[in-house]
Amino acid sequence: MKKFINAVEDVENEMLEGMCYAHPDKVERLEGTDVIVRTQKKEGKVAIISGGGSGHEPAHAGFVGKGMLDAAVPGAIYTSPAPDQILEAINAADAGKGVLMVVKNYSGDVMNFEMAADMADDIEVEEVITNDDVAVDNKEDRRGVAGTIFVHKIAGAKAEAGASLAEVKAVAEKVIANTRTMGAALKPSTIPAAGKPGFELADDEMEIGIGIHGEPGISREKLQPANAIVDELLSHILGDDVDFEGAEVAVMVNGSGATPLMELYLMNKRVHDVLTEKGIKIAKTFVGNIMTSIDMAGASISLLKLDDEMKELLNAPADTVAFTQD
């Protein structure tokens, strides 16, 4: 295992410290916890929190800030955060109008976030569960992956604009209903404490439909040209139950941590060409390492079918460590 780390048990802590040191104007660590909150808390708005296992940086702490999240709860790497940590985040983030939890659909995450919500007696807490990964057939089992960041952005802008908890939850659910993602991996990730890759791929193989923790995909295939991979991912996304025909969409081409921008932009060219050919209008595109999988070499494509409300909120200002726009 070749990584810039010290003791494997210190990775999460040192990473969080290093992030807060880098951006003291934006984020800070809630004392005695692993919770990352805004340095400048905004009162009188619905608070939005998210979280899950570490290893997906910049998600989720990198999206704490104006117009997106109020707190992030990172667990150990690829491990759900404990309910007491989530409760700390709920208590710290609440600004008098209730808390929306944006939870990716993993059983441990859902269980622990819901336990924390039950423990938060005096605060109104609502939950949405993201499930954008079309690689899983059974909809109830679909994992929350990169498309979760669309929820952070759009629900975050709605909350920042002063909407009620019910309104913020409603737009978050609308984003979830209209977001579909699928990914592919060329090389697995290595959890520091494990010291070796989570799975193996031969030099000429790729995994289509990979999960963000290396969960098996829908097929293991011979490595294909990027265009063929993009076409396969898009065929699953466009063939799912959101009707993208003639729609206006947001696109996310997301890297898994070890895939350089060069390749992600190259993939985006194909995404653009295929969608344009199909008459799908691209309103906004995000390319980068957004929801990563430690040092996996891989990428995912997400499409969000927009309406006027979601489009306006997607274009609203945000100021976070990992995403800023006027």
Add this chain to the structure above:
Amino acid sequence: MKKFINAVEDVENEMLEGMCYAHPDKVERLEGTDVIVRTQKKEGKVAIISGGGSGHEPAHAGFVGKGMLDAAVPGAIYTSPAPDQILEAINAADAGKGVLMVVKNYSGDVMNFEMAADMADDIEVEEVITNDDVAVDNKEDRRGVAGTIFVHKIAGAKAEAGASLAEVKAVAEKVIANTRTMGAALKPSTIPAAGKPGFELADDEMEIGIGIHGEPGISREKLQPANAIVDELLSHILGDDVDFEGAEVAVMVNGSGATPLMELYLMNKRVHDVLTEKGIKIAKTFVGNIMTSIDMAGASISLLKLDDEMKELLNAPADTVAFTQD
């Protein structure tokens, strides 16, 4: 070679297209060239251009936009751009107040940028050469590496504020005089057309002082903990000829393309701790994949000793693909 690419000869072109498709509000390709320019050209200001071989994304095209560059000239991967392309950038970027070329110190880059400047008869062109890599002893041979982006940011803000070509050049030279960088690599990069890594590192080895094209460093050592690596890089930077004692600095912890944010933030903790211990004040920190080396696993640390002017310009607004602040 496992990459998301199509034909190796199409990588640069498809990447540039994909970038422009992703950010049509910010950048566009100058027709018939590889030059990336601002979608919204600003007249009546000094123009700043930069460039060099591709493979360092988001550098340099990702820094084209308000408050930074006016044009970027990407060559083929790890290959200097041709003079005619640079001349196209000069002609397109010039907005009536002359052009500053920010060139990294590689003989091919310097030669070709200077040839282009000579060809630009009617436009006043000045040049600065970045040379922040302290891994090279002989100062004339020092390479321009990640610290180059400090020049883009600070000179870019000066130009945006309406300064003259001489003033913009002067502040760029001040940044160069006060910036020092050093990097380390854990795994080499692979140029697509080569199909195999540019050098070899054993499973337990790292290269200290690596160049951004894989140029040999100052030592090949057994892999050390991150803190020891940071300490070694900082000892070279702080031991060089900029007096950082008691200074206020900007920090950049830069990834080489395949190193995840997790590790870069972890390194930043150590950078913060060491500098703080030494009484060096950190005014601003940048952490991310900024000046990459295709898919190299590696990182560099840059320090810029600030004065009031540089600090103010560093904090001025910017709006580019890869860096935005209010």
